[in-house]
Amino acid sequence: xxxxxxxxxxxxxxxxxxxxxxxxxxxxxxxxxxxxxxxxxxxxxxxxxxxxxxxxxxxxxxxxxxxxxxxxxxxxxxxxxxxxxxxxxxxxxxxxxxxxxxxxxxxxxxxxxxxxxxxxxxxxxxxxxxxxxxxxxxxxxxxxxxxxxxxxxxxxxxxxxxxxxxxxxxxxxxxxxxxxxxxxxxxxxxxxxxxxxxxxxxxxxxxxxxxxxxxxxxxxxxxxxxxxxxxxxxxxxxxxxxxxxxxxxxxxxxxxxxxxxxxxxxxxxxxxxxxxxxxxxxxxxxxxxxxxxxxxxxxxxxxxxxxxxxxxx
Amino acid sequence: xxxxxxxxxxxxxxxxxxxxxxxxxxxxxxxxxxxxxxxxxxxxxxxxxxxxxxxxxxxxxxxxxxxxxxxxxxxxxxxxxxxxxxxxxxxxxxxxxxxxxxxxxxxxxxxxxxxxxxxxxxxxxxxxxxxxxxxxxxxxxxxxxxxxxxxxxxxxxxxxxxxxxxxxxxxxxxxxxxxxxxxxxxxxxxxxxxxxxxxxxxxxxxxxxxxxxxxxxxxxxxxxxxxxxxxxxxxxxxxxxxxxxxxxxxxxxxxxxxxxxxxxxxx
Numbered sequence: 001x002x003x004x005x006x007x008x009x010x011x012x013x014x015x016x017x018x019x020x021x022x023x024x025x026x027x028x029x030x031x032x033x034x035x036x037x038x039x040x041x042x043x044x045x046x047x048x049x050x051x052x053x054x055x056x057x058x059x060x061x062x063x064x065x066x067x068x069x070x071x072x073x074x075x076x077x078x079x080x081x082x083x084x085x086x087x088x089x090x091x092x093x094x095x096x097x098x099x100x101x102x103x104x105x106x107x108x109x110x111x112x113x114x115x116x117x118x119x120x121x122x123x124x125x126x127x128x129x130x131x132x133x134x135x136x137x138x139x140x141x142x143x144x145x146x147x148x149x150x151x152x153x154x155x156x157x158x159x160x161x162x163x164x165x166x167x168x169x170x171x172x173x174x175x176x177x178x179x180x181x182x183x184x185x186x187x188x189x190x191x192x193x194x195x196x197x198x199x200x201x202x203x204x205x206x207x208x209x210x211x212x213x214x215x216x217x218x219x220x221x222x223x224x225x226x227x228x229x230x231x232x233x234x235x236x237x238x239x240x241x242x243x244x245x246x247x248x249x250x251x252x253x254x255x256x257x258x259x260x261x262x263x264x265x266x267x268x269x270x271x272x273x274x275x276x277x278x279x280x281x282x283x284x285x286x287x288x289x290x291x292x293x294x295x296x297x298x299x300x301x302x303x304x305x306x307x308x309x310x311x312x313x
Numbered sequence: 314x315x316x317x318x319x320x321x322x323x324x325x326x327x328x329x330x331x332x333x334x335x336x337x338x339x340x341x342x343x344x345x346x347x348x349x350x351x352x353x354x355x356x357x358x359x360x361x362x363x364x365x366x367x368x369x370x371x372x373x374x375x376x377x378x379x380x381x382x383x384x385x386x387x388x389x390x391x392x393x394x395x396x397x398x399x400x401x402x403x404x405x406x407x408x409x410x411x412x413x414x415x416x417x418x419x420x421x422x423x424x425x426x427x428x429x430x431x432x433x434x435x436x437x438x439x440x441x442x443x444x445x446x447x448x449x450x451x452x453x454x455x456x457x458x459x460x461x462x463x464x465x466x467x468x469x470x471x472x473x474x475x476x477x478x479x480x481x482x483x484x485x486x487x488x489x490x491x492x493x494x495x496x497x498x499x500x501x502x503x504x505x506x507x508x509x510x511x512x513x514x515x516x517x518x519x520x521x522x523x524x525x526x527x528x529x530x531x532x533x534x535x536x537x538x539x540x541x542x543x544x545x546x547x548x549x550x551x552x553x554x555x556x557x558x559x560x561x562x563x564x565x566x567x568x569x570x571x572x573x574x575x576x577x578x579x580x
Binding site: 051 | 322412
Protein backbone atom coordinates (compact mmCIF):
# COMPACT_ATOMS: atom_id res chain seq x y z
CA UNK A 1 0.00 0.00 0.00
CA UNK A 2 2.75 2.44 0.98
CA UNK A 3 4.27 1.75 -2.45
CA UNK A 4 1.75 4.21 -3.84
CA UNK A 5 1.55 6.65 -0.93
CA UNK A 6 3.61 9.38 0.65
CA UNK A 7 3.72 8.51 4.34
CA UNK A 8 4.84 10.62 7.30
CA UNK A 9 5.00 8.77 10.63
CA UNK A 10 5.47 10.98 13.68
CA UNK A 11 7.80 13.29 11.80
CA UNK A 12 9.24 16.28 13.65
CA UNK A 13 11.88 18.72 12.56
CA UNK A 14 13.59 21.22 14.79
CA UNK A 15 16.16 23.78 13.63
CA UNK A 16 18.07 24.02 16.87
CA UNK A 17 15.34 25.13 19.23
CA UNK A 18 13.09 26.42 16.49
CA UNK A 19 10.18 24.19 15.53
CA UNK A 20 9.85 23.36 11.85
CA UNK A 21 7.10 20.76 12.00
CA UNK A 22 5.93 18.66 14.94
CA UNK A 23 4.55 15.12 15.13
CA UNK A 24 3.26 14.98 11.58
CA UNK A 25 1.32 11.83 10.73
CA UNK A 26 0.14 12.10 7.18
CA UNK A 27 -0.68 9.87 4.26
CA UNK A 28 -0.89 11.36 0.80
CA UNK A 29 -2.50 9.47 -2.06
CA UNK A 30 -2.06 10.18 -5.80
CA UNK A 31 -3.79 13.29 -7.13
CA UNK A 32 -3.34 16.96 -6.25
CA UNK A 33 -2.69 17.67 -2.57
CA UNK A 34 -2.29 21.24 -1.41
CA UNK A 35 -0.44 22.37 1.68
CA UNK A 36 -2.09 25.49 3.00
CA UNK A 37 -0.99 27.70 5.85
CA UNK A 38 0.50 31.07 6.69
CA UNK A 39 4.20 31.88 6.35
CA UNK A 40 6.22 29.93 8.90
CA UNK A 41 3.58 27.25 9.29
CA UNK A 42 5.97 24.53 8.13
CA UNK A 43 4.88 23.95 4.52
CA UNK A 44 8.35 24.33 3.03
CA UNK A 45 9.87 22.28 5.85
CA UNK A 46 7.42 19.49 5.11
CA UNK A 47 8.36 19.61 1.42
CA UNK A 48 12.07 19.72 2.18
CA UNK A 49 11.62 16.72 4.47
CA UNK A 50 9.75 14.90 1.72
CA UNK A 51 12.64 15.44 -0.67
CA UNK A 52 15.55 14.93 1.71
CA UNK A 53 16.82 18.51 1.68
CA UNK A 54 16.39 18.38 5.45
CA UNK A 55 16.30 15.30 7.67
CA UNK A 56 13.67 14.60 10.33
CA UNK A 57 14.71 15.08 13.94
CA UNK A 58 12.22 12.34 14.82
CA UNK A 59 9.98 9.95 12.93
CA UNK A 60 10.23 8.48 9.47
CA UNK A 61 8.82 9.11 6.08
CA UNK A 62 8.70 7.39 2.73
CA UNK A 63 7.65 8.50 -0.70
CA UNK A 64 5.99 5.68 -2.62
CA UNK A 65 8.16 3.25 -0.71
CA UNK A 66 11.42 5.15 -1.25
CA UNK A 67 13.52 7.37 1.00
CA UNK A 68 16.04 10.08 0.14
CA UNK A 69 18.75 7.84 1.64
CA UNK A 70 18.74 6.07 -1.70
CA UNK A 71 19.07 9.14 -3.94
CA UNK A 72 19.67 7.20 -7.15
CA UNK A 73 16.21 5.62 -7.05
CA UNK A 74 14.47 8.37 -5.10
CA UNK A 75 15.17 11.29 -7.41
CA UNK A 76 14.28 9.36 -10.53
CA UNK A 77 10.81 9.20 -9.02
CA UNK A 78 10.56 12.60 -7.37
CA UNK A 79 10.76 16.08 -8.88
CA UNK A 80 10.94 19.12 -6.61
CA UNK A 81 10.33 22.67 -7.76
CA UNK A 82 11.72 24.61 -4.81
CA UNK A 83 10.97 28.15 -3.81
CA UNK A 84 14.68 29.03 -4.01
CA UNK A 85 14.92 31.63 -6.75
CA UNK A 86 18.62 31.12 -7.45
CA UNK A 87 20.41 29.68 -10.46
CA UNK A 88 23.96 28.75 -11.43
CA UNK A 89 25.65 31.88 -12.85
CA UNK A 90 25.36 32.43 -16.59
CA UNK A 91 23.09 29.48 -17.24
CA UNK A 92 20.35 29.59 -19.90
CA UNK A 93 16.96 28.05 -19.33
CA UNK A 94 17.70 25.20 -21.69
CA UNK A 95 21.10 24.52 -20.07
CA UNK A 96 19.52 24.37 -16.61
CA UNK A 97 17.06 21.68 -17.67
CA UNK A 98 19.55 19.83 -19.87
CA UNK A 99 22.20 19.75 -17.13
CA UNK A 100 19.68 18.33 -14.68
CA UNK A 101 18.84 15.55 -17.11
CA UNK A 102 22.52 14.80 -17.66
CA UNK A 103 22.82 14.47 -13.88
CA UNK A 104 20.15 11.79 -14.24
CA UNK A 105 22.66 9.95 -16.40
CA UNK A 106 20.74 10.43 -19.66
CA UNK A 107 22.51 10.52 -23.02
CA UNK A 108 22.85 13.84 -24.83
CA UNK A 109 20.11 12.95 -27.30
CA UNK A 110 17.67 11.78 -24.64
CA UNK A 111 18.44 14.81 -22.45
CA UNK A 112 17.84 17.15 -25.39
CA UNK A 113 14.55 15.48 -26.26
CA UNK A 114 13.21 15.66 -22.70
CA UNK A 115 14.50 19.23 -22.30
CA UNK A 116 12.53 20.34 -25.36
CA UNK A 117 9.46 18.50 -24.13
CA UNK A 118 9.58 20.12 -20.66
CA UNK A 119 10.23 23.59 -22.06
CA UNK A 120 7.27 23.30 -24.42
CA UNK A 121 5.09 22.10 -21.54
CA UNK A 122 5.79 25.22 -19.49
CA UNK A 123 5.53 27.53 -22.50
CA UNK A 124 9.07 28.88 -22.50
CA UNK A 125 10.19 27.81 -25.96
CA UNK A 126 11.10 31.27 -27.18
CA UNK A 127 13.06 32.26 -24.09
CA UNK A 128 14.78 28.91 -23.51
CA UNK A 129 18.14 29.97 -24.95
CA UNK A 130 18.28 33.22 -23.03
CA UNK A 131 20.15 33.50 -19.75
CA UNK A 132 17.96 32.87 -16.72
CA UNK A 133 19.41 36.03 -15.11
CA UNK A 134 17.39 38.05 -17.64
CA UNK A 135 14.10 36.24 -17.00
CA UNK A 136 11.09 37.76 -15.26
CA UNK A 137 10.01 36.20 -11.97
CA UNK A 138 7.26 34.26 -13.70
CA UNK A 139 9.68 32.91 -16.31
CA UNK A 140 12.11 31.83 -13.59
CA UNK A 141 9.24 30.08 -11.86
CA UNK A 142 8.36 28.27 -15.07
CA UNK A 143 11.91 27.19 -15.89
CA UNK A 144 12.20 25.73 -12.38
CA UNK A 145 8.96 23.91 -13.03
CA UNK A 146 10.35 22.59 -16.32
CA UNK A 147 13.49 21.46 -14.53
CA UNK A 148 11.44 19.53 -11.97
CA UNK A 149 9.13 17.76 -14.46
CA UNK A 150 11.67 17.11 -17.24
CA UNK A 151 12.60 13.61 -16.04
CA UNK A 152 8.92 12.63 -15.85
CA UNK A 153 8.70 12.04 -12.11
CA UNK A 154 5.94 10.07 -10.40
CA UNK A 155 5.85 12.47 -7.48
CA UNK A 156 6.00 16.19 -8.11
CA UNK A 157 6.54 18.54 -5.18
CA UNK A 158 5.92 22.22 -5.90
CA UNK A 159 6.64 24.96 -3.40
CA UNK A 160 4.47 27.99 -4.16
CA UNK A 161 4.44 27.23 -7.90
CA UNK A 162 1.92 29.97 -8.71
CA UNK A 163 3.95 32.79 -7.14
CA UNK A 164 4.91 35.51 -9.58
CA UNK A 165 2.88 34.10 -12.46
CA UNK A 166 0.57 36.34 -14.47
CA UNK A 167 -3.07 35.16 -14.72
CA UNK A 168 -2.52 33.48 -18.09
CA UNK A 169 0.58 31.59 -16.94
CA UNK A 170 -1.18 30.71 -13.70
CA UNK A 171 -4.10 29.19 -15.59
CA UNK A 172 -1.69 27.26 -17.81
CA UNK A 173 0.25 25.99 -14.80
CA UNK A 174 -2.92 24.86 -13.06
CA UNK A 175 -4.01 23.05 -16.22
CA UNK A 176 -0.58 21.39 -16.31
CA UNK A 177 -0.84 20.26 -12.66
CA UNK A 178 -4.28 18.85 -13.31
CA UNK A 179 -3.07 17.05 -16.43
CA UNK A 180 -0.14 15.58 -14.51
CA UNK A 181 -2.45 14.43 -11.72
CA UNK A 182 -4.71 12.79 -14.31
CA UNK A 183 -1.68 10.92 -15.58
CA UNK A 184 -1.50 9.34 -12.10
CA UNK A 185 1.15 11.56 -10.51
CA UNK A 186 1.24 12.68 -6.92
CA UNK A 187 1.24 16.47 -7.14
CA UNK A 188 1.96 18.06 -3.77
CA UNK A 189 1.90 21.83 -3.83
CA UNK A 190 1.83 24.73 -1.44
CA UNK A 191 0.09 27.96 -2.23
CA UNK A 192 -1.30 31.10 -0.70
CA UNK A 193 -3.77 31.57 -3.53
CA UNK A 194 -6.62 29.80 -1.83
CA UNK A 195 -9.34 30.07 -4.45
CA UNK A 196 -7.03 28.42 -6.95
CA UNK A 197 -6.01 25.76 -4.45
CA UNK A 198 -9.72 25.10 -4.08
CA UNK A 199 -10.12 24.58 -7.81
CA UNK A 200 -7.30 22.15 -8.31
CA UNK A 201 -6.94 20.16 -5.09
CA UNK A 202 -8.25 16.68 -4.48
CA UNK A 203 -7.34 17.18 -0.83
CA UNK A 204 -5.80 19.82 1.40
CA UNK A 205 -3.43 19.75 4.35
CA UNK A 206 -3.93 22.77 6.59
CA UNK A 207 -0.86 23.74 8.59
CA UNK A 208 -0.29 26.18 11.40
CA UNK A 209 2.76 26.73 13.60
CA UNK A 210 4.37 23.48 12.51
CA UNK A 211 1.31 21.33 13.11
CA UNK A 212 -1.10 19.71 10.67
CA UNK A 213 -4.40 21.25 11.74
CA UNK A 214 -6.63 19.32 9.34
CA UNK A 215 -6.28 17.19 6.25
CA UNK A 216 -8.42 15.46 3.70
CA UNK A 217 -11.06 16.23 1.12
CA UNK A 218 -12.08 19.85 1.69
CA UNK A 219 -15.79 19.04 2.09
CA UNK A 220 -14.92 16.41 4.67
CA UNK A 221 -12.65 18.82 6.52
CA UNK A 222 -15.38 21.45 6.53
CA UNK A 223 -17.97 19.08 7.97
CA UNK A 224 -15.61 18.33 10.87
CA UNK A 225 -15.39 21.99 11.83
CA UNK A 226 -18.42 21.78 14.07
CA UNK A 227 -17.84 24.95 16.06
CA UNK A 228 -18.63 27.03 12.98
CA UNK A 229 -22.20 26.46 11.70
CA UNK A 230 -22.30 25.45 8.03
CA UNK A 231 -23.43 28.12 5.60
CA UNK A 232 -25.86 27.08 2.89
CA UNK A 233 -27.04 29.30 0.04
CA UNK A 234 -30.59 28.55 -1.11
CA UNK A 235 -31.52 30.16 -4.39
CA UNK A 236 -35.28 30.83 -4.56
CA UNK A 237 -37.76 33.48 -5.78
CA UNK A 238 -39.24 34.16 -2.31
CA UNK A 239 -36.38 34.26 0.18
CA UNK A 240 -38.29 36.21 2.88
CA UNK A 241 -41.05 33.60 3.03
CA UNK A 242 -38.47 30.79 3.14
CA UNK A 243 -36.58 32.58 5.93
CA UNK A 244 -39.67 32.66 8.11
CA UNK A 245 -40.22 28.93 7.57
CA UNK A 246 -36.69 27.69 8.25
CA UNK A 247 -35.90 30.01 11.15
CA UNK A 248 -38.35 28.18 13.39
CA UNK A 249 -36.05 25.15 13.42
CA UNK A 250 -33.58 24.78 16.26
CA UNK A 251 -30.53 23.87 14.16
CA UNK A 252 -30.84 27.03 12.08
CA UNK A 253 -28.67 29.67 13.69
CA UNK A 254 -29.10 32.47 11.20
CA UNK A 255 -30.99 33.15 7.98
CA UNK A 256 -30.47 36.27 5.92
CA UNK A 257 -31.61 37.30 2.51
CA UNK A 258 -28.82 37.37 -0.05
CA UNK A 259 -27.71 40.81 -1.26
CA UNK A 260 -29.17 40.22 -4.72
CA UNK A 261 -32.61 39.42 -3.22
CA UNK A 262 -32.73 36.08 -5.08
CA UNK A 263 -31.61 33.75 -2.33
CA UNK A 264 -31.30 32.98 1.35
CA UNK A 265 -28.05 32.47 3.22
CA UNK A 266 -28.62 30.06 6.10
CA UNK A 267 -26.20 29.11 8.90
CA UNK A 268 -27.05 25.76 10.42
CA UNK A 269 -25.53 23.49 13.04
CA UNK A 270 -26.79 20.41 11.22
CA UNK A 271 -26.44 20.56 7.46
CA UNK A 272 -28.05 17.16 6.90
CA UNK A 273 -31.12 18.16 8.89
CA UNK A 274 -31.34 21.38 6.94
CA UNK A 275 -31.20 19.56 3.60
CA UNK A 276 -34.03 17.27 4.79
CA UNK A 277 -35.99 20.31 5.87
CA UNK A 278 -35.63 21.94 2.44
CA UNK A 279 -36.61 18.69 0.75
CA UNK A 280 -39.73 18.56 2.93
CA UNK A 281 -40.63 22.15 2.09
CA UNK A 282 -40.41 21.39 -1.63
CA UNK A 283 -42.28 18.09 -1.55
CA UNK A 284 -44.86 18.74 1.16
CA UNK A 285 -45.45 22.44 0.94
CA UNK A 286 -44.64 23.22 -2.70
CA UNK A 287 -41.95 25.78 -1.87
CA UNK A 288 -40.12 26.96 -5.00
CA UNK A 289 -36.36 26.31 -4.66
CA UNK A 290 -33.88 26.72 -7.54
CA UNK A 291 -30.63 25.45 -6.00
CA UNK A 292 -29.20 24.51 -2.62
CA UNK A 293 -25.43 24.58 -2.18
CA UNK A 294 -22.93 24.86 0.65
CA UNK A 295 -21.47 28.35 0.81
CA UNK A 296 -18.43 27.85 3.03
CA UNK A 297 -16.90 24.46 2.36
CA UNK A 298 -14.09 25.96 0.37
CA UNK A 299 -10.44 26.19 1.36
CA UNK A 300 -10.70 29.88 2.15
CA UNK A 301 -13.50 29.44 4.67
CA UNK A 302 -11.96 26.40 6.30
CA UNK A 303 -8.64 28.23 6.50
CA UNK A 304 -10.38 31.17 8.19
CA UNK A 305 -12.15 28.94 10.67
CA UNK A 306 -9.16 26.80 11.58
CA UNK A 307 -6.25 29.17 11.26
CA UNK A 308 -8.04 32.51 11.41
CA UNK A 309 -5.66 34.45 9.25
CA UNK A 310 -7.03 37.50 7.55
CA UNK A 311 -4.18 37.48 5.03
CA UNK A 312 -5.69 34.46 3.38
CA UNK A 313 -7.52 36.46 0.77
CA UNK B 314 25.26 6.27 -16.42
CA UNK B 315 27.55 7.18 -13.52
CA UNK B 316 30.21 8.18 -16.03
CA UNK B 317 27.80 10.70 -17.56
CA UNK B 318 26.94 12.02 -14.10
CA UNK B 319 30.62 12.27 -13.14
CA UNK B 320 31.54 14.07 -16.36
CA UNK B 321 28.59 16.46 -16.04
CA UNK B 322 29.70 17.56 -12.57
CA UNK B 323 33.34 17.71 -13.67
CA UNK B 324 32.42 19.94 -16.63
CA UNK B 325 30.40 22.22 -14.35
CA UNK B 326 33.28 22.51 -11.89
CA UNK B 327 35.81 23.25 -14.62
CA UNK B 328 33.52 25.89 -16.09
CA UNK B 329 33.12 27.37 -12.61
CA UNK B 330 36.91 27.55 -12.17
CA UNK B 331 37.92 28.76 -15.60
CA UNK B 332 35.01 30.91 -16.81
CA UNK B 333 34.22 33.03 -13.77
CA UNK B 334 35.87 36.23 -12.66
CA UNK B 335 35.79 35.09 -9.05
CA UNK B 336 38.83 32.86 -9.56
CA UNK B 337 40.72 35.07 -12.02
CA UNK B 338 43.26 36.18 -9.39
CA UNK B 339 44.74 32.67 -9.41
CA UNK B 340 46.25 33.19 -12.90
CA UNK B 341 48.50 36.14 -12.02
CA UNK B 342 49.40 34.36 -8.78
CA UNK B 343 50.46 31.25 -10.70
CA UNK B 344 52.21 33.10 -13.50
CA UNK B 345 53.88 35.82 -11.38
CA UNK B 346 57.16 33.89 -10.95
CA UNK B 347 57.22 33.18 -14.68
CA UNK B 348 57.18 36.93 -15.30
CA UNK B 349 60.05 37.47 -12.83
CA UNK B 350 62.10 34.61 -14.31
CA UNK B 351 61.43 35.89 -17.83
CA UNK B 352 62.68 39.37 -16.86
CA UNK B 353 65.77 37.76 -15.34
CA UNK B 354 66.32 35.72 -18.53
CA UNK B 355 65.90 38.71 -20.82
CA UNK B 356 67.76 41.42 -18.94
CA UNK B 357 70.29 39.83 -16.59
CA UNK B 358 73.55 39.79 -18.54
CA UNK B 359 75.75 38.34 -15.77
CA UNK B 360 76.99 34.78 -16.39
CA UNK B 361 74.61 32.15 -15.04
CA UNK B 362 75.59 28.99 -13.22
CA UNK B 363 73.48 25.87 -13.35
CA UNK B 364 73.62 25.19 -9.61
CA UNK B 365 72.64 28.80 -8.80
CA UNK B 366 69.71 28.85 -11.20
CA UNK B 367 68.65 25.44 -9.93
CA UNK B 368 68.68 26.70 -6.31
CA UNK B 369 66.69 29.81 -7.25
CA UNK B 370 64.05 27.70 -8.98
CA UNK B 371 63.92 25.36 -5.97
CA UNK B 372 63.40 28.38 -3.67
CA UNK B 373 60.63 29.79 -5.88
CA UNK B 374 58.95 26.41 -6.02
CA UNK B 375 59.15 25.57 -2.33
CA UNK B 376 58.67 28.97 -0.78
CA UNK B 377 56.32 30.58 -3.29
CA UNK B 378 54.44 27.86 -5.13
CA UNK B 379 54.04 25.27 -2.38
CA UNK B 380 53.56 27.56 0.60
CA UNK B 381 51.78 30.51 -0.99
CA UNK B 382 50.34 30.12 -4.46
CA UNK B 383 49.11 26.53 -4.43
CA UNK B 384 48.09 26.87 -0.80
CA UNK B 385 45.88 29.93 -1.34
CA UNK B 386 44.52 28.77 -4.68
CA UNK B 387 43.51 25.41 -3.16
CA UNK B 388 42.02 27.19 -0.15
CA UNK B 389 39.86 29.30 -2.46
CA UNK B 390 38.86 26.54 -4.86
CA UNK B 391 38.37 23.49 -2.65
CA UNK B 392 36.75 25.17 0.34
CA UNK B 393 34.16 26.60 -2.08
CA UNK B 394 33.29 23.28 -3.74
CA UNK B 395 30.31 22.90 -1.41
CA UNK B 396 30.39 26.03 0.73
CA UNK B 397 30.40 28.23 -2.38
CA UNK B 398 27.29 26.58 -3.76
CA UNK B 399 25.66 26.91 -0.36
CA UNK B 400 26.46 30.63 -0.43
CA UNK B 401 25.13 30.94 -3.99
CA UNK B 402 22.06 28.92 -2.94
CA UNK B 403 22.42 26.53 -5.85
CA UNK B 404 23.57 23.36 -4.09
CA UNK B 405 20.04 21.93 -4.07
CA UNK B 406 20.25 21.37 -7.83
CA UNK B 407 22.93 18.74 -7.17
CA UNK B 408 21.30 17.33 -4.05
CA UNK B 409 17.98 16.80 -5.84
CA UNK B 410 19.63 14.75 -8.59
CA UNK B 411 19.63 10.95 -8.61
CA UNK B 412 23.31 10.55 -7.94
CA UNK B 413 25.28 8.97 -5.16
CA UNK B 414 26.72 11.53 -2.78
CA UNK B 415 30.11 9.80 -3.02
CA UNK B 416 30.07 10.43 -6.74
CA UNK B 417 29.14 14.07 -6.22
CA UNK B 418 32.05 14.56 -3.82
CA UNK B 419 34.51 12.69 -6.04
CA UNK B 420 33.49 14.56 -9.20
CA UNK B 421 33.64 17.96 -7.55
CA UNK B 422 37.02 17.14 -6.03
CA UNK B 423 38.27 15.90 -9.40
CA UNK B 424 37.10 19.17 -10.95
CA UNK B 425 39.16 21.15 -8.45
CA UNK B 426 42.18 18.88 -8.96
CA UNK B 427 42.10 19.13 -12.75
CA UNK B 428 41.67 22.90 -12.66
CA UNK B 429 44.52 23.45 -10.19
CA UNK B 430 46.81 20.99 -11.94
CA UNK B 431 46.19 22.68 -15.27
CA UNK B 432 47.00 26.12 -13.89
CA UNK B 433 49.99 25.23 -11.71
CA UNK B 434 51.28 22.45 -13.95
CA UNK B 435 51.56 24.91 -16.83
CA UNK B 436 53.04 27.62 -14.58
CA UNK B 437 55.70 25.34 -13.03
CA UNK B 438 56.57 23.82 -16.42
CA UNK B 439 56.98 27.27 -17.97
CA UNK B 440 59.15 28.47 -15.05
CA UNK B 441 61.35 25.38 -15.39
CA UNK B 442 61.98 25.78 -19.10
CA UNK B 443 62.49 29.54 -19.01
CA UNK B 444 64.83 29.26 -16.02
CA UNK B 445 67.13 26.80 -17.73
CA UNK B 446 66.54 27.74 -21.34
CA UNK B 447 68.19 31.15 -21.34
CA UNK B 448 71.88 30.19 -20.89
CA UNK B 449 74.11 27.60 -22.57
CA UNK B 450 74.69 25.31 -19.53
CA UNK B 451 70.98 25.35 -18.82
CA UNK B 452 70.12 24.38 -22.39
CA UNK B 453 72.64 21.56 -22.19
CA UNK B 454 71.00 20.44 -18.93
CA UNK B 455 67.57 20.49 -20.57
CA UNK B 456 68.90 18.25 -23.32
CA UNK B 457 69.96 15.63 -20.73
CA UNK B 458 67.72 12.98 -19.23
CA UNK B 459 68.31 14.39 -15.70
CA UNK B 460 66.34 17.52 -16.56
CA UNK B 461 63.32 15.46 -17.53
CA UNK B 462 63.51 13.56 -14.21
CA UNK B 463 63.73 16.82 -12.28
CA UNK B 464 60.90 18.34 -14.30
CA UNK B 465 58.71 15.27 -13.63
CA UNK B 466 59.51 15.56 -9.93
CA UNK B 467 58.38 19.18 -9.84
CA UNK B 468 55.13 18.29 -11.58
CA UNK B 469 54.60 15.29 -9.30
CA UNK B 470 55.13 17.38 -6.17
CA UNK B 471 52.77 20.01 -7.59
CA UNK B 472 50.13 17.32 -8.07
CA UNK B 473 50.63 15.94 -4.55
CA UNK B 474 50.50 19.45 -3.07
CA UNK B 475 47.18 20.09 -4.82
CA UNK B 476 45.94 16.70 -3.62
CA UNK B 477 46.99 17.34 -0.01
CA UNK B 478 45.85 20.93 0.29
CA UNK B 479 42.75 20.17 -1.78
CA UNK B 480 41.69 17.46 0.67
CA UNK B 481 42.25 19.68 3.67
CA UNK B 482 40.28 22.58 2.21
CA UNK B 483 37.47 20.36 0.94
CA UNK B 484 36.98 19.31 4.56
CA UNK B 485 37.40 22.85 5.87
CA UNK B 486 34.63 23.99 3.49
CA UNK B 487 32.32 21.21 4.60
CA UNK B 488 32.92 21.42 8.33
CA UNK B 489 33.20 25.18 8.90
CA UNK B 490 30.66 27.78 7.81
CA UNK B 491 33.38 30.41 7.82
CA UNK B 492 36.61 28.85 6.53
CA UNK B 493 38.84 31.87 7.20
CA UNK B 494 40.00 30.98 10.73
CA UNK B 495 40.78 27.33 10.00
CA UNK B 496 42.56 28.42 6.82
CA UNK B 497 44.75 30.79 8.82
CA UNK B 498 45.53 27.98 11.26
CA UNK B 499 46.55 25.66 8.41
CA UNK B 500 48.58 28.50 6.89
CA UNK B 501 50.45 29.01 10.15
CA UNK B 502 51.19 25.29 10.45
CA UNK B 503 52.39 25.00 6.86
CA UNK B 504 54.40 28.23 6.86
CA UNK B 505 56.23 27.50 10.08
CA UNK B 506 56.41 23.75 9.66
CA UNK B 507 60.23 23.88 9.67
CA UNK B 508 60.38 25.37 13.15
CA UNK B 509 57.56 23.33 14.68
CA UNK B 510 58.18 20.38 17.00
CA UNK B 511 58.51 17.07 15.18
CA UNK B 512 54.99 15.88 16.12
CA UNK B 513 53.36 18.95 14.63
CA UNK B 514 55.56 18.78 11.54
CA UNK B 515 54.10 15.33 10.90
CA UNK B 516 50.67 16.97 10.58
CA UNK B 517 51.65 19.25 7.72
CA UNK B 518 51.51 18.61 3.99
CA UNK B 519 54.87 20.36 3.63
CA UNK B 520 56.56 17.66 5.72
CA UNK B 521 55.50 14.96 3.26
CA UNK B 522 56.36 17.05 0.19
CA UNK B 523 59.83 18.01 1.36
CA UNK B 524 61.60 14.69 0.62
CA UNK B 525 60.05 14.64 -2.85
CA UNK B 526 61.32 17.94 -4.17
CA UNK B 527 64.21 17.39 -6.62
CA UNK B 528 66.41 20.20 -5.30
CA UNK B 529 66.46 21.27 -1.66
CA UNK B 530 65.89 25.00 -1.28
CA UNK B 531 68.49 26.76 0.83
CA UNK B 532 67.38 27.74 4.35
CA UNK B 533 68.96 31.04 5.33
CA UNK B 534 68.53 33.84 7.85
CA UNK B 535 66.63 33.67 11.10
CA UNK B 536 64.51 30.68 10.11
CA UNK B 537 67.71 28.63 9.73
CA UNK B 538 68.46 29.25 13.42
CA UNK B 539 65.07 28.00 14.59
CA UNK B 540 64.72 25.11 12.19
CA UNK B 541 63.95 21.82 13.91
CA UNK B 542 65.63 19.06 11.98
CA UNK B 543 63.30 16.10 11.63
CA UNK B 544 64.00 12.90 9.75
CA UNK B 545 62.06 13.13 6.50
CA UNK B 546 59.74 10.29 5.59
CA UNK B 547 60.74 7.90 2.84
CA UNK B 548 59.58 9.21 -0.56
CA UNK B 549 57.23 6.25 -1.07
CA UNK B 550 55.72 6.89 2.36
CA UNK B 551 55.15 10.53 1.45
CA UNK B 552 53.29 9.60 -1.72
CA UNK B 553 51.27 6.85 -0.07
CA UNK B 554 50.57 9.08 2.94
CA UNK B 555 49.19 11.92 0.84
CA UNK B 556 47.12 9.56 -1.30
CA UNK B 557 45.72 7.93 1.85
CA UNK B 558 44.97 11.37 3.30
CA UNK B 559 43.00 12.19 0.15
CA UNK B 560 41.15 8.86 0.25
CA UNK B 561 40.25 9.25 3.92
CA UNK B 562 39.24 12.86 3.33
CA UNK B 563 36.95 11.88 0.48
CA UNK B 564 35.32 9.13 2.54
CA UNK B 565 34.68 11.56 5.40
CA UNK B 566 33.45 14.26 3.01
CA UNK B 567 31.02 11.79 1.44
CA UNK B 568 29.60 10.98 4.86
CA UNK B 569 29.19 14.70 5.60
CA UNK B 570 27.48 15.31 2.26
CA UNK B 571 25.11 12.38 2.83
CA UNK B 572 23.92 14.13 5.98
CA UNK B 573 24.08 17.62 4.49
CA UNK B 574 20.92 19.69 4.88
CA UNK B 575 19.90 22.69 2.85
CA UNK B 576 19.14 25.44 5.32
CA UNK B 577 18.82 28.45 3.07
CA UNK B 578 15.10 27.99 3.47
CA UNK B 579 12.54 30.82 3.50
CA UNK B 580 9.79 29.18 5.50
